[in-house]
Amino acid sequence: LFSAIHPTQRQRWAETYARLVVPQGTLIVLLYPLIHRGRTPPHRVTMADCEKYLKNHFVLVRVDPNCRCIEGDEGNELMSVWKRL
Numbered sequence: 001l002f003s004a005i006h007p008t009q010r011q012r013w014a015e016t017y018a019r020l021v022v023p024q025g026t027l028i029v030l031l032y033p034l035i036h037r038g039r040t041p042p043h044r045v046t047m048a049d050c051e052k053y054l055k056n057h058f059v060l061v062r063v064d065p066n067c068r069c070i071e072g073d074e075g076n077e078l079m080s081v082w083k084r085l
Helices: 006-020 047-054
Strands: 026-031 056-066 076-083
Touching: 006 047, 026 047, 047 056, 047 076
Parallel strands: none
Antiparallel strands: 026 076, 056 076
8 A cells, every 4th residue: 555655665665666566567556545634644645646656667557546445435545557667
């Protein structure tokens, strides 16, 4: 969960996944919460946050704004699918 990573550690998170995911492999990232509720973690995230760290290693394949990953919190999450360069 990207939002569980403290913002100061996100670059390291992206570099770790770049090493772990084989070329042309898939990385699925749940972005939650999009709306901050005052407690951390999880830290509020945006798609731009995720792209900022992954763009050098991955290409965005798909974003699903209607994923129902966390029941009762619809609209506060996105699922993104990335392909390793």
